[in-house]
Each structure stands twice: as C-alpha cells, then as structure tokens.
Amino acid sequence: MKVVAIIGSPRKRGNTDILVGSILEGANSQGHNIEKHYLYDLDIGPCIDCRKCQADGHECYAKDDMEGIYCSLRAADVIIFGTPLYWYGASAPMKAFIDRLRPFVSSRGLEGKKAVVVIPSEEGADACSHLMGMFKLSFRYLGIELLDSILAKAYEKGEVAEQKDLIQGAFELGSNLGLTVK
C-alpha cells in the first residue's frame, strides 16, 4: 500500500510535520510504501480556471512541481493532508495545492482513495470546523473517503511532541491503515 503525505506547514519538525511523521512511521512499520512532500519546498502555481484539464487528457496547463505530485497522488492508496490552521482555513500553499486537484474532477482519478487530515492549531479542534467542512465537501466532490483526522491543540514549534498519547495515537493510526484500507 502507498501512503502519500502532503505537508502544508513551513516549519520542518513543526506540529504538522511531527504528527504526519508519526502516522508515516506507523505505516512504515507495517511495510507500507511512504512518501512525504513539503509544499513550501515546491513550486506550485495557482489554478487559473482555464478548464484545459476538463478536456481530453485531463492535463493541467501548468508545468511545475505539481506534475510530480500528480503522479504520486495517482499511485497513492492513502493521502494525508497536513496543514496548520491559518485564519481558520488551510495555509496558502495547501489551498493552492487543493485548487490544483481540479484535473481529478473530470478524470475521477482520485475516486476510491482514502484520506487522513491533520490540523494543529493554537485553539484546538473546535476552531477547525470550517476547515474540516472544506475538506469533507472537497473529498465528497472528488470521490475520496475520509478515514480519520487529528485536530491537535499546539502553538509553539514542535510543542505537540509533548502530547505523548496523541503521538502514539498518530503512530497507531498509521500502523492500522492496512486494516482500514481494503
């Protein structure tokens, strides 16, 4: 099974990275193929609504780092969407990434794939309801099944590592992905 993680935080070893990393460690411990992409390291331009991707071939107009990500997503069984909460929404690179999923609307290329959402925030789970709503509606539109989410309360860089139960839970979530995805 292949697990592809998309990280929308600028902070390496920050809260999103640590939580997603624990899920991936768990998946890796069961022999799954894991991959992690840091959006802040990539050149991913905006969707310009040119509708080229809705024609035959479903190809995006833009030739940038999203080309490699498209290949990874097509091969993925599980996609992890990790983003810090920024103004009750996703970080800007995560939003740009989601906009660029548009070719999968017409190709149905993500249909049947599974997703996990990870969102750390200063205020905690209640503050994430709008962002979770966005993910749920977008997954429904793309035919993706949401398996689970981790909505952690953490503010300083790496602070989430102190929440041992949460880190263990993230590891177990990753270890059990093979049981959830059949």
Ligand SMILES: Cc1cc2nc3c(=O)[nH]c(=O)nc-3n(C[C@H](O)[C@H](O)[C@H](O)COP(=O)(O)O)c2cc1C
């Ligand atoms: C631009 C910006 C906007 C933020 N907006 C919110 C917010 O609306 N609600 C909240 O609870 N935390 C907010 N935060 C705090 C982050 O979500 C929090 O520090 C998170 O743990 C960062 O995750 P990271 O370490 O993975 O980058 C914001 C932080 C930044 C930099």
